[in-house]
Amino acid sequence: MEVFGLVLTYNHLLLTIPSIALAGFVMLGLDPFRLRDFEVRALALIGGVGPLIPMLVFANACFHGQCTGMVPIFTLKVGESTVALALQMDPLAALVGLTVCVIGAAVILFSVAYMQGTALPDLRRFFALMHLFLAGMLTMVLAGDSIVLFLGWELMGLCSYLLIAYNTTSAEAIRAGRKAFIMTRVADAFLLAALLLLFLEANSVRLDHLIPAGVAAQDGMRPIIAALLLGGAIGKSAQVPMHTWLPSAMAGPTPVSALLHSATMVAAGAVLLMRFSPIIQAEPVVMAIGAGLGALTAIFGAAAALFQQDIKRLLAYSSISQIGYMMLAIGVGAPEAAAAHFVVHAIFKSLLFLSAGHITHHSPRGTDIMAMRGASQRNPLAFLAFSAGAASLAGLPVITGGWWSKEAMLGAVWGVEPALWTVAVLAAVLTAAYATRAVLIAAMPDPGSHDGHADHDDSHDTGYTLVPLAFLGFGALLAGGLVEPIMHLLGAHVPHAPLFTILVASIAPLVGVAIAFALAYVPALANGLQRARDIARRTRRRPRRQDKPAGFWVRIALAFSRGLRIDTLYQIVFVWPFVKLVRWLNGYGRGVADPAGNLPAMAALRLQRAITAPFAPDWIDRTWTAFGGRILALWAALRRLQTGRARDHGLYMAAGTAGLLLLAWGLTWH
Amino acid sequence: MALIALILLPFLGGIFALIAGKAEPTAARIVAVVFLFCGVLALAWTYQHAEAGRWMMMTREPWAPAMGMSIILAIDGLSFIMVALSLALGLLTVVLSWNATDRAPLLHATLCWTVAASNGVFLAFDLVLLAFFWELMLVPSFLLIAIWGHGDREAAAIKFLIYNAIAGLGLLAAVFWIGASGPTVSFDAFEVAERGLPPTAQIWLLLGFALAFMVKLPVPPFHAWLPDAHTQAPTVGSILLAGLLLKTGAYGLFRFPTLLFPQGMEVLAPYGLILGAFGTIYGALVACGQTDAKRLVAYTSVAHMSVVLMGICGGVHFSLMGAGIIMVAHAFSASALFLLIGAVYDRVHTRDLRELGGLQRSAPRFAAAFALFFSATLAMPGTANFLGEALVITGMFQVNWLYASITLVSLVVSVVYGTRxxxxxxxxxxxxAQVTVDLSFRELGPVVVLAIGTLLFGVLPQFLMTGLDPAVNSAVEALRAATP
Amino acid sequence: MTEDSFTALMLLSTALFVVGLFGVLARRSILIQLLSLEVALAGPSLAFITAGARHADAGGQAMFVMILILAAAEVALGLALYLRLRRTADGTDSDSLSSLRH
Amino acid sequence: MATMGLEPLAVLGLAAVIAMAISPRASDGTTRSIAALGLIAALILAAGSQGALTSALLTGDAAARFGTGLCCLSGLAALAILRPASAPREAPALILLATLGASVLSGAAHAATLFVGLELVTLALIALTVLPRSAPALEAGYKLLILGGIGAATLLMGLAFAFAATGELTFAAWSSTDRLVALGAALLLAGLAFKFSLVPFHMWTPDIFSGAPAAAAIVAGVASKVGVAIVLLRLQPQMPATGIWQTGLAALGIASVVLGNLQALRQPSLPRMLGFSSIAHSGYLALILASGAADTAQAVLFYIATYAPALFAALAAAAILDRDANLTGLRGLVWAQPLTGAVLTLALLSLAGLPLAVGFWAKFQLFSALAQAGTYGLLAVAILGSAAGLYFYLRFTVTLFRRDGVDFPRPPHWQEAAVLLAAAATIVGLGVYPGPLYALVTASLP
Incomplete structure (x- = not known):
């Protein structure tokens, strides 16, 4: 069949995957039929779950070795170059696409119940944007050329902005959205530069031409392209030093955080690097930088998460940290392991967000970590789901999916750079600690639940919420079985690390759990933490307030947390930023929440303000105006010449005549 | 003759609209629409009867042979696209001002005349004729601002005209020099191109031409008229200013420097690039600090048109093509933004960003339209704006990495002002100011048309590219031939 | 006519012109200004006569007659104006007639 | 029929005598009709006559006919906008006399005719100026008298010098390179510059425009300027190429362009602004003359011919508005009196040199002449002057469109309306299709 010069084949059904979501966006966005509440939800469900069906078909074929490959859509001619747009279905696309579809379907299913009671226009907007995001993400994943890839990439950024700022009356949410948009846009600029340079190298936009051309690039072009790609990935994936937008992006609704800002969009940077890994792997320096930044991010994120007082921010830092792992794996040349972790992380992180969101929904404390208290009584199923997710995040050995994928990555890291491995293991300890801390808090009885009957309002424990929670919960635990098939699918093997590294990596989460228990149940430590928390909270409200010297136990608690820095030799490299970051993150000293994270952003804002403020009155315009004023002053002076007196006028004439005579005299002088 | 009709029909439409409006005020708009639509038909006829080769159609008629002037009109893909744009925007503005009550016949006539004059610019290849239409175009726009504008409209109108007419003097002087330089007095651009001009003279002449074009574009530091004119102009005026008048500057830069002064262009293009790079960043930065919505969009126009200048001065295939596409894309997106801001202003009588807000709750259709064109301004992929910017950046990578990075930086800054x-x-x-009334259907129609244009050319730009290709190719070849 | 007397007469006529011009510029009374104008016109008259004599050309005399006519007409107009002006303004100060300025 | 080329002058003189003779008795209408008939007859004769009179005093060549025709047109325009209420009966006769003087100037080839023509214009102009007998009119008249006297004396002095040196009263005298002739040329230039209102001999011009009736301004602004311009064109080839003539004209021209435009910049009164702008336009003409371009004559004649209708229209509008013709009084004119307002807009755009108005082609001629001659300095001055000119013309244009209009006392009289319409038709017609005018001008070279 031929439409608009496009020869349609069975493979073009690939187009339906993003198109279903896009159609959902169009229907909900334009609302031509004036849908009612129920219809909006139904449509949301269709648009959210719909892409999964063709995706399953194509991915299944791909898993069985019959990948569709490139599916050309249409071709543009730009002078002598051709821009051939295409989609492609290869193992990576199948894997990531399927994950996105599954998580997307689960989150939207969850949202249908979670967003109950929202005004109809807001509901439509929410689901329309979620669909648009899904379409964008799937487009990016399935892209067979750089243009389509960038289209999806940018659509995600736009949706992220609009969804973070979903609550349009909250100044904080709007600010957060803008911050996220601007910071990711910087990364987008890097990516765009890289893609365009590749286009110039290959004279084609097709990925199967671009990547070999990039690998073969000469004249110092390859390191630049590789570095630009890395820059793009770092920004989108909220890696140090461009991570600060992610915690503040938690101002968006919980399902948004679950889908965009943990499982899929944020991890897209890692996906991008997996896609372009041949180019990255050809540049050892760039790889090393990527790995270093990944490791730094992993440990920084974990440490920050440990001291968070807001469950969503805790999870955000956790996402940063986990994607740092993926970057690390890519940096050491194991993108397959990163892909495996991408899948597992997507499952448990969306699970954590959804269950935490479910637990804290309608809580008077908002998303404060203390709102989790009493979850084990109020929402036992959600608590179980959360615990499963946390266990997977912590990487409890053998029984959780997280352990398997992390092990695959750590094994790869070990094989390349034990120092990075050590960092990663330490990050794993912290990861376990903060994950367990959250679970412990959730397990605590809620002091306010004795008199509150509204707390037992379990009206949301409907199938819409429980099905995705249960599904993801089992997934989080059992996904370990997927790791090896995934790596085989992508053409790699699970690295065989020395036994002792496996042991160490397995003990690490347990250490973390122990630390968490210690922090919760050793009174001195708990009180210290509590005091630290209080100090943090007070100084956050009133930044200039001078606190009394902290008490003995508090100092012990703080010292203990500081003591973490001497645990390993390599960690010393990161100690200084770590301690500073921990202090700043908790609002010590300077008293600004997350000061380290805000510093680049603040500097950028300050710089922007410093630059734009003098420009606002437009000095060029002013110069011109001044010039005009000068002319007018001249006019005012000249008009005085016209005195109106005949004698003066006569004098001018006489002077003029004299001048002319002199001129004539001079001109005839021989 | 079809080419002459493209100029005459809108012109006569204006006159007849005025006459009809004397008898029955509502008749004017119908007359205007009918004549503009006839213009569209004439354009379609041109397309049908296009000849193979570099020019789709060419017309030569005597005008004032003693003065060396004749009517030489020619159309190629570039001109075709521009004329189509001008007719479309003309129709759109008439529809938009359908229910205008304040001197409506004159308003519709003025809109028609603006279209007629800019069509003249897009088609003229006799240099005097070009200068004639170039200056003529200012008059109706001047009236648009001076009669139907807001606030301090007189000052804005004068500023607009002074800047542009003075710049036009540069064009005039250069044209006369060219006319007098040949064996016989002739202003035929093709003949001049064939004959070739001495290289040193080319530089000076190009400066004269470029002055006129760059003020109209406008490129900093010649842009100061634009924010005032845009701010004080009525909505339809802003649309025609952004959609049409700025494009005549871009068109001029696109067409004539490489046609007449390839060697001069070779010398001056690097300076044009510097100016464009400066303008891109400057416009964007200034836009970030504005509080008046229209002013903000005006400064974004400065930034985007500076990118066009960079694209043109880049002189490689990609950058020229990108410049051409931005010309079209910006016409859609900026017009739409002005339309929307104008609609807001009609409702609440303020454009102050500090006083506005909450459109998303009270007027969702408004908000959706804003979202679309806001993303177009940010050069979101899928909009024609992205395609243009991406091509220009690609070209810049071939020319000089510094300019490519500056354009990329401007993409980032665009988010700052865009989100603002x-x-x-x-x-x-x-x-x-609470906007309570959503977009009416009369406003929605033009918005939808512009939205379709933005998205269609963003996704299926082949038509644009094929149309622009001959002009781009001949520009590139002329520059290549001029390179020593 | 000798060359010397020609030069002397030309100088005299130039002097007449200059004196008349100076009178117009220096004096404020309208009447005196009109008188000075007549003196100034006498300069070219004398020059034409002188030149006519030198070249034996009657054209010089013809020009002289025409200048006389002009001078008469100008005086007539000037006096009429003077009479009119005295009703509205100070006839002794032409500088007071400066409402049209700038 | 063998014509002698003198017929238009004869008809004008005859009509002037008749009009003067019957003016004490006959009604105003009759006098005007006779004057108008005389002007029209002279116009037809000038257009139709073929013969080339060649005498020592007068030439009847194409340039003279062109000048006579333009003078007659301006006379008609002046006649039409004479205010019926206040105009004394002598006015038509004076207009005829001034027209006659200007026509004589355009045919002058001899010191005597030059002088007679010039004085005819000046004296008639003075009389015309003082006719309203208002204080400003008397003042303007007096100043014109005194300054005109000085100017005439200077001119005569120059003529006398040249005569003394060469013994020649025709224009051929000026080709001598004698120092006395050069000094004479300087004095002649000063005298002519006075009539041409070049800086610094320009002071009377704005007074005439604002103090005198608009009819006088038309005579001063068009008729006398045409005559003097043709005299300048005739003198041009006689003058030694490197003498005072070119340099002096260039200096005066630059001064006029700069000062005229600058003084008009914020001038609130329409006629006064037109006065200053006419100084600037004279300056442009002087620049063309000074450039020595090959087609100087075409450019000069074309420029004056395009300048005339715009000035007619603007002054007609000023006459209609009378004392209110200033920035505040002009507010909203387009809405209150569409005809006057629209034509005034056209006229101002034409003066500013924007297209579709014939002024664009005037600017075209100016620039192309200067560009052809390669005098880039003068070209730059002309460009800067035009740029400044845009500002003050547009200031008035914008005012016409303001919403907060004022009341206007009276609608245009039919004669004034006729002038307005004719001027508008000329401005737009020639603006779109300048070919015929250019052909006419090319056929009318001296």
């Missing part, structure tokens, strides 16, 4: 405009109007709670 968008969220101050659409998000939050209204501080003073």
């Amino acid at each position: 405009l968008f969220q101050r109007i659409v998000f939050g709670t209204p501080r003073k």
Whole structure:
């Protein structure tokens, strides 16, 4: 069949995957039929779950070795170059696409119940944007050329902005959205530069031409392209030093955080690097930088998460940290392991967000970590789901999916750079600690639940919420079985690390759990933490307030947390930023929440303000105006010449005549 | 003759609209639409009867042979696209001002005349004729601002005309020099191109031409008229200014320097690039600090048109093509933004970003339209704006990496001003002015047309590219031939 | 006519012209200004006569007659104006007639 | 029929005598009709006559006919906008006399005719100026008298010098390179510059425009300027190429362009602004003359011919508005009196040199002449002057469109309306299709 010069084949059904979501966006966005509440939800469900069906078909074929490959859509001619747009279905696309579809379907299913009671226009907007995001993400994943890839990439950024700022009356949410948009846009600029340079190298936009051309690039072009790609990935994936937008992006609704800002969009940077890994792997320096930044991010994120007082921010830092792992794996040349972790992380992180969101929904404390208290009584199923997710995040050995994928990555890291491995293991300890801390808090009885009957309002424990929670919960635990098939699918093997590294990596989460228990149940430590928390909270409200010297136990608690820095030799490299970051993150000293994270952003804002403020009155315009004023002053002076007196006028004439005579005299002088 | 009709039909439409409006005020708009539509038909006829080769159609008629002037009109893909744009925007503005009550016949006539004059610029290849239409175009726009504008409209109108007419003097002087330089007095651009001009003279002449074009474009530091003119102009005026008048500057730069002064262009293009790079960043930075919505969009126009200048001065295939596409894309997106801001202004009588807000709650259709064109301004992929910017950046990578990075930086800054405009109007709670009435169907029609244009050319730009290709190719070849 | 007397007469006529011009510029009374104008016109008259004599050309005399006619007409107009002006303004100070300025 | 080329002058003189003779008795209408008939007859004769009179005093060549025709047109325009209420009966006769003087000037080839023509214009102009007998008119008249006297004396002095040196009263005298002739040329230039209102001999011009009736301004602004311009064109080839003539004209021209435009910049009164702008336009003409371009004559004649209708229209509008013709009084004119307002807009755009108005082609001629001659300095001055000119013309244009209009006392009289319409038709017609005018001008070279 031929439409608009496009020869349609069975493979073009690939187009339906993003198109279903896009159609959902169009229907909900334009609302031509004036849908009612129920219809909006139904449509949301269709648009959210719909892409999964063709995706399953194509991915299944791909898993069985019959990948569709490139599916050309249409071709543009730009002078002598051709821009051939295409989609492609290869193992990576199948894997990531399927994950996105599954998580997307689960989150939207969850949202249908979670967003109950929202005004109809807001509901439509929410689901329309979620669909648009899904379409964008799937487009990016399935892209067979750089243009389509960038289209999806940018659509995600736009949706992220609009969804973070979903609550349009909250100044904080709007600010957060803008911050996220601007910071990711910087990364987008890097990516765009890289893609365009590749286009110039290959004279084609097709990925199967671009990547070999990039690998073969000469004249110092390859390191630049590789570095630009890395820059793009770092920004989108909220890696140090461009991570600060992610915690503040938690101002968006919980399902948004679950889908965009943990499982899929944020991890897209890692996906991008997996896609372009041949180019990255050809540049050892760039790889090393990527790995270093990944490791730094992993440990920084974990440490920050440990001291968070807001469950969503805790999870955000956790996402940063986990994607740092993926970057690390890519940096050491194991993108397959990163892909495996991408899948597992997507499952448990969306699970954590959804269950935490479910637990804290309608809580008077908002998303404060203390709102989790009493979850084990109020929402036992959600608590179980959360615990499963946390266990997977912590990487409890053998029984959780997280352990398997992390092990695959750590094994790869070990094989390349034990120092990075050590960092990663330490990050794993912290990861376990903060994950367990959250679970412990959730397990605590809620002091306010004795008199509150509204707390037992379990009206949301409907199938819409429980099905995705249960599904993801089992997934989080059992996904370990997927790791090896995934790596085989992508053409790699699970690295065989020395036994002792496996042991160490397995003990690490347990250490973390122990630390968490210690922090919760050793009174001195708990009180210290509590005091630290209080100090943090007070100084956050009133930044200039001078606190009394902290008490003995508090100092012990703080010292203990500081003591973490001497645990390993390599960690010393990161100690200084770590301690500073921990202090700043908790609002010590300077008293600004997350000061380290805000510093680049603040500097950028300050710089922007410093630059734009003098420009606002437009000095060029002013110069011109001044010039005009000068002319007018001249006019005012000249008009005085016209005195109106005949004698003066006569004098001018006489002077003029004299001048002319002199001129004539001079001109005839021989 | 079809080419002459393309100029005459809108012109006569204006006159007849005025006459019809004397008898029956509502008849004017119908007359205007009919004549503009006839213009569209004439354009379609041109397309049908296009000849193979570099020019789709060419007309030569005597005008004032003793003065060396004749009517030489020619159309190629570039001109075709521009004329189509001008007719479309003309129709759109007439529809938009359908229910205008304030001197409506004159308003519709003025709109028609603006279209006629800019069509003249897009088609003329006799240099005097070009200068004639170039200056003529200023008059109706001047009236648009001076009669139907807001605030201090007189000053804005004078500023607009002074800047542009003075710049036009540069064009005039250069044209006369060219006319007098040959064996016989002749202003035929093709003949001049064939004959070739001495290289040193080319530089000076190009400076004269470029002055006129760059003020109209406008490129900093010649842009100061634009924000005032845009701010004080009525909505339809802003649309024609952004959609049409700025494009005549871009068109001029696109067409004539490489046609007449390839060697001069070779020498001056690097300076044009510097100016464009400066303008891109400057416009964007200034836009970030604006509080008046229209002013903000005006400064974004400065930034985007500076990118066009960079594209043209880049002189490689990609950058020229990108410049051409931005010309079209910006016509859609900026017009739409002006339309929307104008509609807001009609409702609440303020454009102050500090007083606006909350459109998303009270007027969702408004908000959706804003979101679309806001993303177009940011050069979101899928809009024609992205395609143009991406091509220009690609070209810049071939020319000089510095300029490519500057353009990329401007892409980042565009988010700063874009979100500022968008969220101050659409998000939050209204501080003073609450828009309660959503877009009416009469406003929605043009918005939808512009939206379709933006998205269609963003996704299926082949038509544009094929159309622009001959002009781009001959520009590139002329530059290549001029390179020593 | 000798060359010397020609030069002397030309100088005299130039002097007449200059004196008349100076009178117009220096004096404020309208009447005196009109008188000075007549003196100034006498300069070219004398020059034409002188030149006519030198070249034996009657054209010089013809020009002289025409200048006389002009001078008469100008005086007539000037006096009429003077009479009119005295009703509205100070006839002794032409500088007071400066409402049209700038 | 063998014509002698003198017929238009004869008809004008005859009509002037008749009009003067019957003016004490006959009604105003009759006098005007006779004057108008005389002007029209002279116009037809000038257009139709073929013969080339060649005498020592007068030439009847194409340039003279062109000048006579343009003078007659301006006379008609002046006649039409004479205010019926206040105009004394002598006015038509004076207009005829001034027209006659200007026509004589355009045919002058001899010191005597030059002098007679010039004085005819000046004296008639003075009389015309003082006719309203208002204080400003008397003042303007007096100043014109005194300054005109000085100017005439200077001119005569120059003529006398040249005569003394060469013994020649025709224009051929000026080709001598004698120092006395050069000094004479300087004095002649000063005298002519006075009539041509070049800086610094320009002071009377704005007074005439604002103090005198608009009819006088038309005579001063068009008729006398045409005559003097043709005299300048005739003198041009006689003058030694490197003498005072070119340099002096260039200096005066630059001064006029700069000062005229600058003084008009914020001038609130329409006629006064037109006065200053006419100084600037004279300056442009002087620049063309000074450039020595090959087609100087075409450019000069074309420029004056395009300048005339715009000035007619603007002054007609000023006459209609009378004392209110200033920035505040002009507010909203387009809405209150569409005809006057629209034509005034056209006229101002034409003066500013924007297209579709014939002024664009005037600017075209100016620039192309200067560009052809390669005098880039003068070209730059002309460009800067035009740029400044845009500002003050547009200031008035914008005012016409303001919403907060004022009341206007009276609608245009039919004669004034006729002038307005004719001027508008000329401005637009020639603006779109300048070919015929250019052909006419090319056929009318001296």
